[in-house]
Amino acid sequence: MARVKHTRDAAGVDSVPWRDVALATKGFMPAAEGDALHAAALAAATRVPGAPFVEIGTYCGRSTVWLGAAAWLSDAVLFTVDHHRGSEELQVGWEHHDAEVVDGRSGRMDSLPFARTALELAGLENSVVLVVGGSVELAHVWDRAAAMVFIDGGHGVDVAGADFEAWAGHVARGGTLAIHDVFADPTEGGQAPYEQIYLPAVRSGRFVEESVCGSLRLLRRL
Numbered sequence: 071m072a073r074v075k076h077t078r079d080a081a082g083v084d085s086v087p088w089r090d091v092a093l094a095t096k097g098f099m100p101a102a103e104g105d106a107l108h109a110a111a112l113a114a115a116t117r118v119p120g121a122p123f124v125e126i127g128t129y130c131g132r133s134t135v136w137l138g139a140a141a142w143l144s145d146a147v148l149f150t151v152d153h154h155r156g157s158e159e160l161q162v163g164w165e166h167h168d169a170e171v172v173d174g175r176s177g178r179m180d181s182l183p184f185a186r187t188a189l190e191l192a193g194l195e196n197s198v199v200l201v202v203g204g205s206v207e208l209a210h211v212w213d214r215a216a217a218m219v220f221i222d223g224g225h226g227v228d229v230a231g232a233d234f235e236a237w238a239g240h241v242a243r244g245g246t247l248a249i250h251d252v253f254a255d256p257t258e259g260g261q262a263p264y265e266q267i268y269l270p271a272v273r274s275g276r277f278v279e280e281s282v283c284g285s286l287r288l289l290r291r292l
């Protein structure tokens with residue numbers, strides 16, 4: 071793990087080490103997988119210097135801090151996209167719903183304030199661009215090869231498939247496609263990231279698996 075300096079942003083945010091901020095942020099990224107994601111992003115940046123990182127599915131900024139710190143250390147920029155209204159499985163009545171992540175005015179989910187706070191506390195506002203909107207809409211105007219594309223958005227069959235279609239082509243040669251919540255065994259979790267993203271990526275012949283950490287799969291673009 072790289073050493074942290076405490077002068078990351080002009081805001082002069084004082085000195086909470088970024089990894090501690092990640093661990094204290096709401097979300098769904100286990101520490102070991104966050105560390106693996108961070109290391110993979112650092113490695114991708116050395117192979118594709120200067121290229122941006124993209125994250126689909128910011129939520130409250132937990133995984134964003136691991137990736138954003140890698141961007142900061144690489145002199146790269148992370149673009150993280152989310153409409154911040156929550157996936158189906160995050161809505162009221164679903165297993166992963168968190169009542170704190172609801173806007174009191176509208177009664178709708180709004181994870182954006184949490185993400186902004188996480189980036190501020192981690193001192194990463196200069197290294198991360200929060201994009202508020204749909205992932206496919208962003209993909210359609212995106213015209214740059216990315217060193218790392220991390221897909222952790224909606225886990226419905228159609229949404230996951232759309233993210234694969236929209237984003238896989240934006241990974242630079244030598245770059246990394248990272249996919250979260252990949253479960254080959256249906257008894258361990260939902261199948262959409264596995265069937266709609268992981269398998270099509272490998273079967274396309276354009277990606278080769280480099281490593282696995284928990285449900286995180288890291289594929290290298292050939």
Ligand code: SAH
Pocket residue numbers: 096097098099126127128129130131132133134151152153154155156157160181203204205206222223224225229
């Ligand atoms: N990466 C986060 C968790 C992301 S949860 C972490 O590690 O903690 C998935 C997120 O994807 C939700 O916040 C949801 O709002 C977002 N999402 C789902 N479908 C989306 C879409 N089509 N466009 C943009 N964001 C989407």
Ligand code: MG
Pocket residue numbers: 098099222250251
């Ligand atoms: Mg996830």
